[in-house]
Amino acid sequence: MIPVLAFDIETVPDIDGLRLLHGLGSDVPDAQVANMAFQRRRQQTGSDFLPLHLHRVVVISCALRDRDSFRVWSLGGAGESEAELVRRFFDGIDKYTPQLVSWNGGGFDLPVLHYRGLIHGIQAARYWDLGDDDRDFKWNNYISRYHTRHLDLMDLLALYQPRANVALDELAQLMGLPGKLGMEGGAVWDAYRRGELEAVRCYCEADVVNTYLVFLRFQLMRGVLNREQYRAECALVRATLERIGEPHWAEFLQRWKPER
Numbered sequence: 001m002i003p004v005l006a007f008d009i010e011t012v013p014d015i016d017g018l019r020l021l022h023g024l025g026s027d028v029p030d031a032q033v034a035n036m037a038f039q040r041r042r043q044q045t046g047s048d049f050l051p052l053h054l055h056r057v058v059v060i061s062c063a064l065r066d067r068d069s070f071r072v073w074s075l076g077g078a079g080e081s082e083a084e085l086v087r088r089f090f091d092g093i094d095k096y097t098p099q100l101v102s103w104n105g106g107g108f109d110l111p112v113l114h115y116r117g118l119i120h121g122i123q124a125a126r127y128w129d130l131g132d133d134d135r136d137f138k139w140n141n142y143i144s145r146y147h148t149r150h151l152d153l154m155d156l157l158a159l160y161q162p163r164a165n166v167a168l169d170e171l172a173q174l175m176g177l178p179g180k181l182g183m184e185g186g187a188v189w190d191a192y193r194r195g196e197l198e199a200v201r202c203y204c205e206a207d208v209v210n211t212y213l214v215f216l217r218f219q220l221m222r223g224v225l226n227r228e229q230y231r232a233e234c235a236l237v238r239a240t241l242e243r244i245g246e247p248h249w250a251e252f253l254q255r256w257k258p259e260r
Contacts, residue, residue, distance in 0.1 A: 003066040005098035006212040007089070009109045010204045011055035012192045013037060018054060031193065052108065053115040057082050058192060060089050061204040063212040064098070065233075070240045072209060074201045083120035086113055090124035093142070097126060099149055103168045103211045106145060106152040153214055172210045175217060178255035181206040181248055202248035209252065213237065234259075 013034040018024065024033055038048035059076040076085050090113075093100070102109055117124060131138025142150045145160070158164035169179040182203045183191060191199050213234065220230040238256070241249040 001067045003064060003096050003098035004101060004212075004215070005092070005096075006063040006101040006208050006215060007105070007109065008061050008102065008204050008208040008211060009057050009112060010059040010061075010188050010200050011057050011112060012189050013050055014054045014056040017056075021054075034189065052112050053119075055112050055116075057085055057112065057116055058188075058197065059201050059204045060085060061201065061208040062092075063208045065212070065236075066096075066098075070236050072205055072240065072244070074205055076197070076201065078197060082116060083122065086117050086120060087122050089113065090117065090122055090127055094124065094126040099151065100142060101151050101153065101211060101215045103207075103214070104152065104154045104165075105150065106155050110142075110150070151215070153211065153218060157218070168207065168210060168214070172214060175214065176257035176259060177210050177213050178206065178252045179210065181251060181255075202246075206248060206252055209237065209241070231259075 015030045015033050018033050018037050019026070019028070022033075022036070024036075037050060037054070041050055042048050057076070059074055061074045062072070064071045075088050092098075116122075125133070127142050129137040130141050130143060137149075140147045140149050145152075145155070154165055154168070158166070173179040180203070182199060188200055188203070191197075216225065216230060216233050216237075219225045220227070225233065238253065241253055
C-alpha cells in the first residue's frame with residue numbers, strides 16, 4: 001500500500017520580506033507593515049491576497065494513511081522556524097514517497113512551499129525528481145499537473161477549469177462533512193498576531209481531514225474502493241479522532257453527519 005498524505009498549510013504575511021523589499025525599518029510595527037502590503041495589493045488587484053512568495057508558512061497539517069494506521073498531526077509549534085517546518089515536510093516526502101492529496105495544493109500550497117524552500121535553501125531531491133533518478137517518476141511525479149503522485153482534488157474535479165472550482169468548505173458540507181471549524185482563512189493573520197497558534201493548528205487540521213474524507217469519497221466514485229471498504233476507511237478516521245479526544249475533534253465528529 002502506497003502511503004497517502006493529505007496536507008494543508010496556513011500562512012501569514014512575510015513581515016521580514018516585506019520590510020526588505022519595501023525598505024521599511026524595524027521601527028515600523030508588524031501590523032503596519034502588513035497593512036501597507038495589503039493596501040498596495042488592493043490597489044494593484046482589487047484583493048489584499050499577497051503574492052505567494054510573500055506568504056510565510058506557520059502550520060503544515062498532515063493526515064497520513066499508511067499500511068497500519070491513520071494519523072493526523074501538524075508541523076509548526078511554538079519556537080519552530082519556518083525553515084525547519086518546510087524542511088521536515090520535504091524530508092517526509094523523501095523518506096516515504098507518499099501520494100500527496102490536497103485541495104488547491106497546485107494553486108497555492110505547493111507553490112508557496114517551493115518559494116519558501118528556495119528562500120531557506122531546503123533540499124527536496126525526491127520531490128523534484130522528474131525521472132532522472134527514478135525512471136518511474138518520468139511517468140508519475142509530484143510536479144506534473146496531470147499525474148496522480150500529487151492529486152489536487154479541486155483542480156481535478158473541476159477538470160482543470162478554474163471557473164468550475166468550488167470551495168472545500170461548501171463541498172464538504174454538501175457531502176455531510178463538517179467543513180471549516182473555528183475560523184476562515186482570512187482570519188489566520190489576526191489569530192496569529194494574538195498568539196493563537198494552537199487555534200490556527202486546529203483549523204488547519206480540520207481542513208486536512210475534510211480533504212482526506214473527500215479523497216475517500218473520490219476513491220469510491222472512481223471504483224478504487226468499494227462501498228464496504230469506503231465505510232471501513234471512514235470508520236478508521238472516526239476511531240482515530242475519537243481516540244485523540246481533543247475539543248476540535250469532538251466538534252468535528254459531532255458535525256460529521258451519517259452518509260446519505
